[in-house]
Amino acid sequence: MKEMGNGGAADLFKSSTLVKISGFILVSVVFFYLGKHFSDGSSQQLVFFSSHRNPDHNEITGPPSSVALSPNHNKFFNITSLTNDTSSVQKNENKEQESIGSVSPPPNQPPPPPAPAVKRMGVVDENGVMAEDFEVGEFDTEVVENWGKANDTANLESHGKGGKVRVRVNKFPLCPESMREYIPCLDNEEAIKKLKSTEKGENFERHCPEKGKELNCLVPSPKGYQTPIPWPQSRDEVWFSNVPHARLAEDKGGQNWITIDKDKFKFPGGGTQFIHGADQYLDQIEKMIPEIAFGHHTRVTLDVGCGVASFGAYLLSRNVTTLSVAPKDVHENQIQFALERGVPAMVAAFATRRLLYPSQAFDLVHCSRCRINWTRDDGILLLEVNRLLRAGGYFAWAAQPVYKHEAILEEQWEEMVKLTSRLCWKLVKKEGYIAIWQKPLNNSCYLSREEGTKPQLCDPDDDPDGVWYVDLKACITRLPEEGYGSNITTWPARLHNPPDRLQSIQIDAYMSRNELFRAESIYWKELIESYVRALHWKKFKLRNVLDMRAGFGGFAAALIENQLDCWVLNVVPVSGPNTLPVIYDRGLIGVIHDWCEPFDTYPRTYDLLHAAGLFSIEQKRCNISTIMLEMDRILRPGGRVYIRDSLAVMDELEEIATAMGWHVSIRDTSEGPHASYRILTGDKRLLQA
16 A cells, blocks of 8 residues: 555556546537637527428428528527527517527517407308308498489499409489380380381381480389289289289270279280180180190290280190280280289280291290281291291181181181191181191191292291391291201100200300200209208299390209299390200290390399399490399399309499499309309399389
């Protein structure tokens, strides 16, 4: 131990232990110096982190636990102030949070505000159920504040709001009381006075106002106007105040047409040639020719010179749709009475132009004392009936020449027999005061006539379905060689079967026309089912319906399938393909029309107006406000409008509808809030002068 004590110190300094201790101390000093150097901010701070996300885009940029370049690269920070001065951090927290994304907030920092509640802009919730707590969008308070400021015309102006252009429309005024039954194209007295002749009924045809003289006000209702009596009660009675015209009741009181009973008009169901009632008259026709088979073989009929349309009214119960037509003549309100009753009707005249219906449209054409001279001008008017009548269809004529034995009447009968014989019509039955002819099924009889027989066949290039402002032609319309029109099925199968005439429609189809037909039918069937289920359409008591852009008639067919007790007039615009022949082959009714012009019907005609994709197409040709004013004219007070169209026109439609006094709302389509289409629904209020 002593030796160790005397020589231990010297040996210790010579050992490796001292070298290790010295090295450790030296390294410690160096690290202390470096730490002090970087902590006082005199050199660039190097901060690294391990992550698998890109902080700028919150997207995965590499595999987990990979090393990424810090966003703090090439930035300088005072670490001392962060560790020693917490108050400074709180004062500059926004600036520091931008610079140091990974630094946690101090414990005493207040919690972040809660996220804003999600706003639901659609009408369908996450479960696909109709919701009530949705937002339609903001409204322009200026429109509401200026609502009472009426103007003589509908002034459209654009103004910017947050960079968005909107259309503003001043409130439309009411028209004078004298315009309560105004039909613009049939009451144009200025144009009618300029006609060179009215001998052939030219004054009963369309003469529309010139540009700049269109309707620019709201046609008022009669004083005391009431909600129409619902169908089927309306077949037998309507409110006197809704059609306050007693002349027809006075003139036809003895013929069982119409009577006045206190505050109502009553309709006993009679007519000039069937004063004992329409039902008995229809039974007689069916007994004369059982093949007519109302409701099966005969589905669509035309009643010419219809009176108050009792013929068509009583056929409805036999599954037959009758389009009743008459001119606005001395008994000008007969069509208005028919429409008020809830019977399909339209103002039309056999004069100098083709009627606005396609060839082979009607299974039966009926004329009971319709005051038309069928044999005038080489039979040009009966040739128009021939064009409208389906191959194998029937023409029923109930008139004095059929049954009265007077010289002049017998002469008229002989002329009729000769004319129908040259038309290849077969006189099937003559009984009592009714004579019924049948049209041939093909062209064989026409081609076998003697050369030079009048009337001649129409030129092969004549389009029998071209009717818009087309003059009558004194020639026989050829029947299609393919048998189109005659080879339809019976009702109700014909409603769903794609007709053969579908192949003749001029459309750009990338798939077969039959597939397009079926696709449209399925589309509207599902859509109307949703309307009935979610929007309670059966409670609306719809009766008179107008489809303003009908296509193949899928909307009307869907209403029938959903058992809505109404009838639909399908309108095919002239701006698109003429699908009207297909509509009639399905057992439906319709008309060709140009929506740049007014429609041939009385004010307050329809309970529902339906327009799908109409305005986005017609805005290139027509003034949208003019179409909307026409819709208001023909819509019943309390009636509804469903417009399904693109976002591009929806703002303008909403402004115009509001300016007309409709109660308006915008709904999402079934595709949801991000679809490019919306649905505008409008309810018309009762406006009186």
